[in-house]
Amino acid sequence: MADFTALRIKPQRFKADFETLAAIGSTEDGGVDRPSLSEAHLAARAWFRQRAARDGLTVAVDSAGNHSAVLPAVALDTPHLLLGSHLDSVPHGGRFDGALGVAAALEVLSTIKDAGLQLPISLEAIDFTDEEGTLVGLLGSAALVGRLTPGEIQSPRGGRQSLLAGLQRAALSEEGLFLARRDPASLAGYIELHIEQGPRLARSQTPVGVVTAIVGIASYRLIFHGRANHAGTTPMNERHDAGLGAASFMLAAHRLVVESFPDCTVNTGLLQLEPGAYNIIPGQANLALEFRSADDKEFEQLENALLALARQQADQFGLEFEANFLNRHAPAPMSVSMQQAIGQAAHCLELGYQAMPSGAGHDGQNLAHVCPAGMIFIPSQDGISHSPREFSAWQDCINGANLLLQSALAFTFEHYRP
Amino acid sequence: MADFTALRIKPQRFKADFETLAAIGSTEDGGVDRPSLSEAHLAARAWFRQRAARDGLTVAVDSAGNHSAVLPAVALDTPHLLLGSHLDSVPHGGRFDGALGVAAALEVLSTIKDAGLQLPISLEAIDFTDEEGTLVGLLGSAALVGRLTPGEIQSPRGGRQSLLAGLQRAALSEEGLFLARRDPASLAGYIELHIEQGPRLARSQTPVGVVTAIVGIASYRLIFHGRANHAGTTPMNERHDAGLGAASFMLAAHRLVVESFPDCTVNTGLLQLEPGAYNIIPGQANLALEFRSADDKEFEQLENALLALARQQADQFGLEFEANFLNRHAPAPMSVSMQQAIGQAAHCLELGYQAMPSGAGHDGQNLAHVCPAGMIFIPSQDGISHSPREFSAWQDCINGANLLLQSALAFTFEHYRP
Structure with a gap:
C-alpha cells in the first residue's frame, strides 16, 4: 500500500477501449451519434458489460439503466466510491464527451485489480443514463440519488414519446426509474x-483542472406580446413590434452579464417571431433565456436582474411581457475533501492544475447532494465540444486517467484507512 | 349625359352583394378564409359569374383565371376601362380587403346599365387572381399586363406544390398564365x-383617400454567420453570437428609417436562430428584411443604407454576413389624369379627400405599366387589416362605391368624349 502512488494506467488498453467506443455510432466526420437509449447508445452499453466482464469486474445494471462495473472490497457491505461519466452523446456529438470518463473509470479499476491492490472500500465504474438530456437530462444520476421528479418524466425536454420509446428499447420502465435510488450511506464519493x-486549460497550457463547483443553470421562456399588423401601412411610430422588444432585451442581457456579472453566462439561443412573415409586424416574440452561475447568491441576483431587464425592455417598446419559468438546477459546490484529494494526486503526478468552475452541467451536481463529489477536467482543443470537431490530445487523456486513478486512491486511503 | 353626376349606386343591392361575399368562406370570428384558388375562393368566383349574368353583364374568364363582367360600349372594339380588385383573402383575413372593390365594381356597372347611360368605351369589372400572394402575389394582374416571369412560377412564394394544386383546382395551367396578356391599346385605364x-383616414376623419403612388417593396434574407458553441463553457467575451448581430441590426434598421427615411417603412418579421437550443450559442441567424418606399430614388438610398448597416453590425459582433436578394417591386406612381378624375368626382360628391401613398402593394402597380391607373381608399377602423377585425363603416363603403362610379364616368367623358 505504501507504494500505490507509483501505480499508472495501461495506455494501450485504455486507448483500445476508447477507440472501440468511438467506433460505436461513429459518424463520417469523426464524431459519434449516440443519443440516450438509441440503438447506438445501447450498443455502447453492451460493450461496457462485455469489457467489464472480460477483466473480471462485477457487472450491474440498475432499474434506471445505469451500468456499473464493480471491483469489490474484500469486506462485504463496504461503501462504493463511484468513478464515472456517460456513454450517451448529443446528436452528432464528439467522441470525448462522456466516453473518455467511462473508459478511464474502467481502466482505473482494471489497473488496481491487475496490481492486486486491496482497497478498504469497493470501486465502481459507472455509466449514467441520459446525461446529455436528449430525453430528460442527468436522468440516471437523479434516479440514483433519489431526486427525480414525476414532472420531469411527464414533460421531458426531449418529448414524452421519445422517452417512452427509449425506455422500451432499453427494456426499462417509468416505475423502475423511481426504484433506482441508492442509500446515501452506501456511497463513499464520486x-x-x-x-x-471550454478554452481555459488549453489557452493557459495547464494539463488538468480541478472543478470547484458546477454552475447552476436556469431557463425561462420569455414572451413579448405586441400587435401583429401590416408592415406597409402601419406608421413606424405606431408599431408594437414584439421582435424589437426581444432584440433589445437580447443585447441588454448580454451587456448586463458582461458588465455586472463577470463570472456568469447568459444565452438567448432561440427566438420565434409570430406570425412570422416578411410583411407582418411581429405580434409575439418567444425567446429562450438560459443563464448560469456557480454561486447561489449571485445566481439569484442574476435571475432577478434579467427578469427586471426584460420587463423594462417590454415597457419601452409598448409590449406586454410574460416570463414562463422552465427549470433551475442550483449551483453545486464540489466537495472540499475531494478537491484536496485531486490536488494532492496532481502534485504526486507532477501535473500542473487550475481550480475552476464547470460552466456545463454534469452528473456530479446530483451526486454532490448525497456524497463527496469531485471532477477532473482535461483541455479541450479550442474549447470546442458537442461537435464532431471536439478534440483532446491523447497525452492529456492519459494524464486525466492517471489523475483519476491517483485521486481515487488518495481519497480512499485518506478517508478509509484500512 | 349632361346629368351623369347625379347618378348614385343602389346601396341595398351593393350591401346584399357584399354580405353574400362575406358569407363565402366565412370564419366564426367574422372574417373570411379564401386563399387564392382554394375551394372557398372558387366558390366566390362562381358567385361572381352568376351575379354578373343576373344583371345582364357579359362574363369572361381569361387563361390566368381573372374574372370579368363587361358592360360593352355600343361601338365594337372600344378600349376597356377596368374597375376591380380581388376575391381572394389572406388566410383568416377580413371581409373588406378585395371583396369590397369587386362588389363596388359590379355595382357601378349595374348602376350605369340601369340608368341606360351609353358610354364611349366598355366598362369591365374585374376580379384578379391571387392578389394576396398565398401563391405568387399579384399573379392575375401580372399575367394580364405581360409582366409575369417564369421564375415566379418556378419558385412561387407559397411553394410550387400549392401553386400547381391551386391551378388544377381552378382548371388552369402554367402555360395559360403566360397567354393572358392583353394588348395595352385595349386598356383605357384601371x-x-x-x-x-392603415389608420390615417380614420384618424383625420377624412372620408376618402386618393392614392398618389403604390410603394415599392423589396425583400432580402439576411444571414449572419457566427459560431455555434456551448452556452456554459464559452467565455462571454469570446462568443460569435449570430443572434446578437441580427438583434442589433433589427434595432438599428428601425432607428435608421425613423430618423433618416421618415416616409419609408422597414420590417423584420422573421428570425431563425440555428441550431436553436437553450444551451447553444446561435451559430447562424436568418433574418427576413422587407422595406418600402414610394419614391424611386429614396428606395435605392434606403436599400443601400440598410445593407451597409447590416454589414457594419455583423462586423461589430465578429460575424460573417450574407444578403440574399429575394424580390423588388419598383414604386408605382398613379396616373395624374386618374388622380384628377377621382379628385373632381370627390368634389362633385362633396367628399373631403386626402392625397396619400399606398403602403401596401396592389394590382394597380402592375396596371400602371400599361395604362392610366388610380386607386381610391376608404377609412379602415384602427388601421387594422389582414385580420378578422378589419372593419370599415358602411357609409364609407357607399361613399367609396359612389366615388368609383363618378371617377369612372369623369375619366371616361374627359378622355373619350363621344
Whole structure:
C-alpha cells in the first residue's frame, strides 16, 4: 500500500477501449451519434458489460439503466466510491464527451485489480443514463440519488414519446426509474474525468483542472406580446413590434452579464417571431433565456436582474411581457475533501492544475447532494465540444486517467484507512 | 349625359352583394378564409359569374383565371376601362380587403346599365387572381399586363406544390398564365376601390383617400454567420453570437428609417436562430428584411443604407454576413389624369379627400405599366387589416362605391368624349 502512488494506467488498453467506443455510432466526420437509449447508445452499453466482464469486474445494471462495473472490497457491505461519466452523446456529438470518463473509470479499476491492490472500500465504474438530456437530462444520476421528479418524466425536454420509446428499447420502465435510488450511506464519493468543453486549460497550457463547483443553470421562456399588423401601412411610430422588444432585451442581457456579472453566462439561443412573415409586424416574440452561475447568491441576483431587464425592455417598446419559468438546477459546490484529494494526486503526478468552475452541467451536481463529489477536467482543443470537431490530445487523456486513478486512491486511503 | 353626376349606386343591392361575399368562406370570428384558388375562393368566383349574368353583364374568364363582367360600349372594339380588385383573402383575413372593390365594381356597372347611360368605351369589372400572394402575389394582374416571369412560377412564394394544386383546382395551367396578356391599346385605364389598411383616414376623419403612388417593396434574407458553441463553457467575451448581430441590426434598421427615411417603412418579421437550443450559442441567424418606399430614388438610398448597416453590425459582433436578394417591386406612381378624375368626382360628391401613398402593394402597380391607373381608399377602423377585425363603416363603403362610379364616368367623358 505504501507504494500505490507509483501505480499508472495501461495506455494501450485504455486507448483500445476508447477507440472501440468511438467506433460505436461513429459518424463520417469523426464524431459519434449516440443519443440516450438509441440503438447506438445501447450498443455502447453492451460493450461496457462485455469489457467489464472480460477483466473480471462485477457487472450491474440498475432499474434506471445505469451500468456499473464493480471491483469489490474484500469486506462485504463496504461503501462504493463511484468513478464515472456517460456513454450517451448529443446528436452528432464528439467522441470525448462522456466516453473518455467511462473508459478511464474502467481502466482505473482494471489497473488496481491487475496490481492486486486491496482497497478498504469497493470501486465502481459507472455509466449514467441520459446525461446529455436528449430525453430528460442527468436522468440516471437523479434516479440514483433519489431526486427525480414525476414532472420531469411527464414533460421531458426531449418529448414524452421519445422517452417512452427509449425506455422500451432499453427494456426499462417509468416505475423502475423511481426504484433506482441508492442509500446515501452506501456511497463513499464520486469522481468524474471529463473534457473541459471550454478554452481555459488549453489557452493557459495547464494539463488538468480541478472543478470547484458546477454552475447552476436556469431557463425561462420569455414572451413579448405586441400587435401583429401590416408592415406597409402601419406608421413606424405606431408599431408594437414584439421582435424589437426581444432584440433589445437580447443585447441588454448580454451587456448586463458582461458588465455586472463577470463570472456568469447568459444565452438567448432561440427566438420565434409570430406570425412570422416578411410583411407582418411581429405580434409575439418567444425567446429562450438560459443563464448560469456557480454561486447561489449571485445566481439569484442574476435571475432577478434579467427578469427586471426584460420587463423594462417590454415597457419601452409598448409590449406586454410574460416570463414562463422552465427549470433551475442550483449551483453545486464540489466537495472540499475531494478537491484536496485531486490536488494532492496532481502534485504526486507532477501535473500542473487550475481550480475552476464547470460552466456545463454534469452528473456530479446530483451526486454532490448525497456524497463527496469531485471532477477532473482535461483541455479541450479550442474549447470546442458537442461537435464532431471536439478534440483532446491523447497525452492529456492519459494524464486525466492517471489523475483519476491517483485521486481515487488518495481519497480512499485518506478517508478509509484500512 | 349632361346629368351623369347625379347618378348614385343602389346601396341595398351593393350591401346584399357584399354580405353574400362575406358569407363565402366565412370564419366564426367574422372574417373570411379564401386563399387564392382554394375551394372557398372558387366558390366566390362562381358567385361572381352568376351575379354578373343576373344583371345582364357579359362574363369572361381569361387563361390566368381573372374574372370579368363587361358592360360593352355600343361601338365594337372600344378600349376597356377596368374597375376591380380581388376575391381572394389572406388566410383568416377580413371581409373588406378585395371583396369590397369587386362588389363596388359590379355595382357601378349595374348602376350605369340601369340608368341606360351609353358610354364611349366598355366598362369591365374585374376580379384578379391571387392578389394576396398565398401563391405568387399579384399573379392575375401580372399575367394580364405581360409582366409575369417564369421564375415566379418556378419558385412561387407559397411553394410550387400549392401553386400547381391551386391551378388544377381552378382548371388552369402554367402555360395559360403566360397567354393572358392583353394588348395595352385595349386598356383605357384601371381604378380600384380598397380599404386603406392603415389608420390615417380614420384618424383625420377624412372620408376618402386618393392614392398618389403604390410603394415599392423589396425583400432580402439576411444571414449572419457566427459560431455555434456551448452556452456554459464559452467565455462571454469570446462568443460569435449570430443572434446578437441580427438583434442589433433589427434595432438599428428601425432607428435608421425613423430618423433618416421618415416616409419609408422597414420590417423584420422573421428570425431563425440555428441550431436553436437553450444551451447553444446561435451559430447562424436568418433574418427576413422587407422595406418600402414610394419614391424611386429614396428606395435605392434606403436599400443601400440598410445593407451597409447590416454589414457594419455583423462586423461589430465578429460575424460573417450574407444578403440574399429575394424580390423588388419598383414604386408605382398613379396616373395624374386618374388622380384628377377621382379628385373632381370627390368634389362633385362633396367628399373631403386626402392625397396619400399606398403602403401596401396592389394590382394597380402592375396596371400602371400599361395604362392610366388610380386607386381610391376608404377609412379602415384602427388601421387594422389582414385580420378578422378589419372593419370599415358602411357609409364609407357607399361613399367609396359612389366615388368609383363618378371617377369612372369623369375619366371616361374627359378622355373619350363621344
